[in-house]
Amino acid sequence: MSLTSPDEQNGLPDERLARAYREADYRVNDTVLRIDEPHPDFDRLLSERQCTYYFFLTAFNPRSTKLPPSVNEARHRTLLTLVAGRGWAYLSASGADPKNDWEEETGLCLLDPPREEALEVARLYEQHAIVEGRRGATPVLTWL
Incomplete structure (x- = not known):
């Protein structure tokens, strides 16, 4: 199952995908x-x-193409290795759909990494968006 659409070719998420990201629990x-x-x-x-600063990815x-659990878990392990190699602090995290249309996704909350590098890592893992925030402000979505 995929949430991608022709709009994404223009760099814009379709409305269903954008809503799913906005309504998720991080x-x-x-x-x-x-x-x-x-x-x-x-x-x-x-x-x-x-x-x-923090970045959730x-x-x-x-x-947004569903992969088998074993593949997702292997991808997460490579992410952990990459983050450790860069010496970034992080907290374990997960993203969940409150409507349970999507399975929970394991992730990381990166603490104070360089912004452009955090975005680069999210692009490397082919993510549509990254959640970013700053202490004292509300988290926002940054589309990649």
């Missing part, structure tokens, strides 16, 4: 992050870790 520790919603508990966690299901 879980980090005990906090559920939602796009364009404040998260004071997560801001406190970032303050405790002395972090300013996954290696699962490139271009």
Whole structure:
């Protein structure tokens, strides 16, 4: 199953895909992050870790094309290796569809990596978008 559309050839997600990303629950520790919603508990966690920026990404299901669990898990392991090799701090995370139309995807919440490098990694894993945020602000989607 794929959520891609001809609109994506123009660099724009179709509305169904955009809605799925906007409505997803992005879980980090005990906090559920939602796009364009404040998260004071997560801001406190970032303050405790002395972090300013964060980026949520996954290696699962490139271009929203569902892969077998074993392939997604292998992709996640390569992501962990890449992130460790760059020396980036991160928290384990997951993305979930509150309507349960999509299976939960394991991901990472990168803490203070260089922005362009985080976007580069998301592109490497063929993701449509990355969730990015800053302490004290609401998370947003950045389409790749």
